[in-house]
Amino acid sequence: MVMRMEPFRQQEFGWRVALDFLLSGSGSSLFIVYFLAGGGVSAVYMVGPALVLAGLAVLLSELGRPSNFWRSIYNYRASWMARGAIFNLAYTLIWLAMVSLYALRVGNYFPLYAVEFAFSFPVLIYPVMLLYEVKDIKLWRSWWTSALTLLYAISGGSSLGAALSLLYRSGDQIVYASALINVILIVFLFVYIQELRQKQRVYRSVESALREMLYGGGRALLQLSFSGAVVSLAMYVIALAIQPVALLAVPLGAAIDLAGVYSFRLMVLRLGFHEPLVSERRLREMAEGLRKRSGEPQ
Amino acid sequence: MKYAMVIDLTKCVGCNACTAACKIDNSTGFGVKYGQVLEVEAGRFPDVTKFYLPILCMHCENPECLKVCPTGATFRTKEGVVLIDRDRCMGCRYCVVACPYMARYFYNDLKRPLGVPRMDLEDERLGTVEKCDFCIDRVREGDLPACVKACPYEARTFGDADDPNSRVHGLMARAKPLKEDEGFNPSVYYIW
Amino acid sequence: MSQVEYIRTTCSICGHNQCGVIVKRVNGKVVEIMPNRDDPMTKGSICPKSIASVQLLYHPDRLKYPLKRDGPRGSGKWIRITWEEALDTVASRLLEIKEKYGPEAVVMARGTNRGSWIRLFNRFANSFGTPNWTESGGAQCFTPRSIAQRLTLGGLALEWPDVENSRTIMVWGANPPATWSPKSVKIIRARSNGARLIVVDPVMSNMASKADVWLPVRPGTDVALALGMINVIINERLYDSEYIEKYTVGFESLKERVSEYTPERVSEITWVPKERIIEAARLFATNRPSSIVISATFDEIVDPIQLGRAVSIISAITGNVDVRGGNIFPETAGQVSIDTNDFIMIDDLPKELDSKRLGADRYPILSKYLKINFPMAHYPTILESIITGRPYRVRAMFIMGGNPMLSIANSEMAAEALSRLEFLAVADLFLSKTAEMADVVLPAASWLEYDGLADSVQATYGHLRIRQKAATVGEARSDTWIMIELAKRMKLKGFWSSEREYLDYILSPTGMTFEQLRERGGAIYHEPSVGSRLKNGFNTPSGKIELYSQTLKEWGYDPLPFYTEPFESPYSTPEVAKQYPFVLTTGRRVSTYFHTAQRNVPALRDINPEPVVEINSDTARELGISNGDMVRVETRRGYVIMKAKLTQGIHPRVVAVQHGWPDEANDNRLTDNTACATGIGSTTLRGLLCNIRREGK
Ligand code: SF4
């Protein structure tokens, strides 16, 4: 028996939220990476927060109306969105202070760096909180998904860092770090896919969504994120082995890596695991009943 | 008092008069359907059964959407109707995810096909979540919900389920809701 | 305080002039349109198109003033002019061209009937003196089936099924829930009360979803199916021999003819399982009274006259014509009938012009005056005449409520032809693709914007209701008003000085004026006199139902129904089928649109946002097409791109596309207007060959 039913369901969180997550995640982790590496030029420190600001802009466009922004801030404990708005805003404000001090060349702005470093973590983590908070969606509320989301964010940040470090010849250690993160990512992803296959057996009700994920449109995105990580790893290895091509290979690797990060975000957000509106057994029952025409006479 | 709706699937032919009436009456934006009609098909050619399944907010007695709402914008009235206070909603969409009946819509997209103008109240709804309100304003004035009024086949019946003399009460005896054993206790019932 | 008014009126968004509706107006603004459940005739039928007419009314793109083109044709530059100037221009230009090239150089073409003026438009053309009156529907809608019914039954009984009293209802090639709500409401009511339902449709449509027996016929082979059913009825002696004896002629020759159409053979032709054909025939013939509901399939296949005849015959031999619960004959409610040759003033047209009508030589049943038809020019021949100048060149067109750029077969040719005209005037609600080509555009009124009578040839016989003005949009005026004003300026015979005077004339036999009718509730109901033909004879030469048609024989056609394979099919053109292996129907309709209209109404577009092609899911899997993919459907003439909907409700080798979408989804890029039905000139819209492939996401 073949069944077909296509409810028109709205995509709760779409490409804009994915973009916000990408920008905020890689921006904040770029800052972290740079701070930890301790090298580089002051100007580079400005890049990460600028990305977070872009993320904030995307988030605001997603809110739909200005009043929602204030409403979110007012409900600061309430949701991913409120937190996103607040953290991103605070992050941006500190950054602005940094920029003005830098421009005026007054005072010691290292303490500000430290504060910004500390604030990088909430910005990095709030997307994960969104996923974990929604208890109805099993794919989201999974330790693996959270870990991967976080790892991807770090990978994006360090890739960017690697690319930027070329400009300032600040050494290879960031490229090394990026390569290492990608290795971890690939291992995790591998396990994750096995885990999903497991889940498919465990949660029968989410089967069709999983099927779509593993064999349908979701799979393409998952593959993209997987191959993004692999290809960019290869690029980094090449860059480290053959120094002259680094100028080409590292930015290329970073770009591919970021594309992979975005695909993963999109995939996770797209595949909310909703239980079907009507179970297959019930639909069959209804179809049978209607064949027998048990309607109310008029 | 508890408002309820019974939809007779033996009469629904999927004409979408209800969807259009709902869209006009609630002036919803493009892509937002408080009510919609799904097409269900079972079997293999040429032995196919097909039927139409109108869905809307089920006005659960035990609503998931209300539980997750962080701002308290979603609330349930004494009439058994689940409503959203647009001025308190901040558009976080937890409820959209949580609703087991796919009844909720977040509205922030103005995309429409070429040549289709804006003819609704999009502005004031931008950035909030909206859904079917059982046409409560009409009902309080003594009218029927727009979709019930529009259905040419009288497939939809609306009324007070607690009133033993109401037609809807009588029909509910032989009707069943969707996902009836998951404890949401919805107010929309189906006859098949 | 807001002022709330309820106006009882009659909808005509689909041109059938039928559903009784109530318009709610608050402070002078229309806010809601709802069904009128007290209407004894339509009993609360309505459709999304009617409900969403609120948005049609206040649509920002509505034409509000007459426009004159400023710049070359199709340049999109317009200037606003007054009605005076617009009407003067149209009148003088048409007269000028008539003067210079003869009256036949002017074509009057209509499309949607936004009121009850289809025959008034006939009258307008005849009075103007041109034989070239036509419809976009024309040979594709109503004309062939009405001629077939008049030939066989002497009246339009198939248009008037008495379904409420039927025990079996057979819906053939129609999807009333999407296209004809009043019929559908009655069918569903009857079904709820126990009537059985047979549906003939290649696709599992809304109506078919409620069927007891669904006959998924291969598009274009309906005649074979009908003959197969007759064969079963005759072989199993399920017919009503008394009825046949008393009221029909030619049963013996029919018997001989249909003996070739055994269920086995018919099953091979139509791809319908043999058992189902037998089951349907038995059910229809034994669970009486049975009625038949038909629609445009009867005008859009390879040989529509034969289908109309064959299906009329099914009804006749089972004794269901002119009986309660069967198919009965429409009658007027006592007003002047607009559906007569007198009303359209055909006799005022000089006789010699009759043979000049475009298409008269090739399609005499359509285009020659044969007393039982309303002769019209053949649309494809008109286009040919504009382009090639043979047999003479058409110079000007006046199009009322039509969009031939999209709605008639072979759109490319239509575009080319319209661009070559010397003068084109169009009356419409919006600046449609066709209106964009015009010299003068007249803003027409929708059904909510004028007083009129809901009086239609097909639907409201026996019942006459009024339509009331509920709103005003700019300077838009009703089509009737436009015709009357033009007639005044051109000094045409047989016209009135005002719209109201015309309405009063139509009502004159009832002894009421329009205002009086409005005061008395706005409706006249008249119970049809069932059985009068059985008593007094049918309106055919023999006075009986003509299973064997002497008239057809005299015209030189086969007097008995027979099956013709479509021009293009896996059997008639196997070489073409190698490249184009799927059978195509362009007959799919959805409830939200009437032909090409309403795509710009937001509430409706939201329900059906995209053009859809239905494909069997097994076939799709083989071709790598998944649900929602964009698919290219290609025929020998052209291609369209539509969104795939996979379903099991269609034969694996059949593909169904929707009709009426613009541009790359315009189904008339697929159709052919060169091969037309014998005698009547219908283009085949159901039963073509196509190929499909995935185009992208
Ligand atoms: S209006 Fe009635 S019949 Fe039409 S789709 Fe809605 S519920 Fe079904």
Ligand code: SF4
């Ligand atoms: S159907 Fe959904 S939106 Fe409506 S009350 Fe239930 S959970 Fe809430």
Ligand code: SF4
């Ligand atoms: S009750 Fe009102 S809001 Fe809800 S689906 Fe029906 S018309 Fe729409």
